Amino acid sequence: MAASSSSSVQAARQALADRLRELCRDAGLEGKQLAALCGWHPSKVSRISTAKTTPSADDIQTWCRACGREDQTADLVASLRAVEGMWVQWHRMERTGLRRAQESVLPLYERTTRFRAYSPNFVPGLVQTFGYTEAVLRAVQRRRVAVDDVADAVAVRMDRQRVLDDGHRRFAFLMEESVLSNGLGDADTQAEQLDHLMTVGALPNVSVGVIPARVGRSRMPVEGFWIYDTAQVNVELVSGYLTLTQPSEVKAYADAFAMLADMAVYGAKARALIRAAMDSLR
Template sequence: MLPGISPPGGTTLPANRTTGVTSVHEARDALGKRLRELRQQASMSGRQLAESLSWPPSKVSKLENGRQAPTDDDLRNWTRATGSEGEADALLASLHTLEIQHAEWQRQIKLGLKPHQQEIASLDAQTRLFRGFESTFIPGLLQTAEYARARFAQSITVFKVRNDINEAVAARIQRQEVLYKPDKRFHFVLTEAALRYRLCPPDIMLGQLDRLVSLSSLPNVKLGIIGFETAYVVAPAHGFWLLDNDRVMVETFSAELNLAQPRELGLYGGIFNSLAAVASYGRSARTIINRVVDDLAPAASQSGE
């Protein structure tokens, strides 16, 4: 995934792609096993069920073994044929959760970048506690318009989608109004590397660093910076977001992974706590930011000449 399209933040490292995809396969397998249970409870063979629905026998096998994702109509027909209509809503909910668990960027942004920002704004409105760790990028909710423009430009180049960069930047900046809502809390943890990567011109990065200092003073925003000298307990392999206690979002180059299994929520919650525990806050965090500013200022002066 590319940073311009990030939901609350923006991470590209695909280090946890295998975990996310495995979770998708497990969810599909679980759905298939539940379908098999309903068929067996109805004392029907796979062939009998297929014949009752005018399906090829192979379709029943593929659905039960997780080799094919069912449609809404497939689930409704299955529960009707097995006399288990009462299970339809639960099965449909499982299917729809599976569909968003691995959302490919090419599909999400095919109409441009702005619509996805609007979708994420709806998710922001529902969330009360945002916990985000970023090792590479400044989180989207903290970005200046200029920094956001640089990220979106990269996304447009890679995915070759419609260039609605002005509208996308405006939508992202509008999303940031959520930072000023007193009923919401934010805990951001960034690595010093995220402050130093040259992902935009130096003068833009200087403005971005100044923005970080300003937003860190908000009463509902907690900003931690992990300096280069810090000894890590858990390696900063990739960025991720915890939204309330309901969802973990991990972004790869190709897709957004939405993880919701209790063990996944617990795992990422523990990792976030470990990273947050070694971060610097308040004056110590600002010292790290100012150190980066001092190092970057000469390059910004040269670029402005």
């Protein structure tokens, strides 16, 4: 697994290492003895037990067998898969195309009742038009994906927007003013998207905030992120997709969202900025 600076990922890796080390201790084995039983160099046992190296599924099976605890293999491999899922590089997530990546988040959207999203670059996916989504995903596909299944991926994202119709769910979208004029797609695509923002922003369960571009702002833009209830944060980075579940990290992003929200304008002021962007297209 690629290394990540996230404490969520590191904590999960450490927890897995701790469980493996406990199996070794409970079996009455020293590290060198375990290494001999596994047919490994002792340094490998040391790296795995201190979370410096993430074991493979085969490593876990061999470790459990050496400790006489093969009954723990399935559970520990499941923990490994959870760790691997916290940090996924784009080339792994999108190796078969963009549709699968879009489909993978559907269960998360279906179980979430409170959505918070901050975007410094694009209109958030749940409030994108068909044309804007097509432009976004086409740009992604050209940059890093060999398989061209953009049409299918767009259809999945459009279908996902049905959650907006559930009045029991709440949505808060924040975006930088520069998003309104980022030039994605042609002028008609951008104008349609801006008009749609005003329509969606009028829904009773949806809040659309725009952070004005101004000198002397109190907080600089950060990476784009989504908060799902109070359980999970997803962050899209240049190299991959990060899932955060540590309460302290979820809270850090919730606090960042609250500070950014205080800088945003809403209602008539937000609509004025959107209209100004629309006028600039003409």
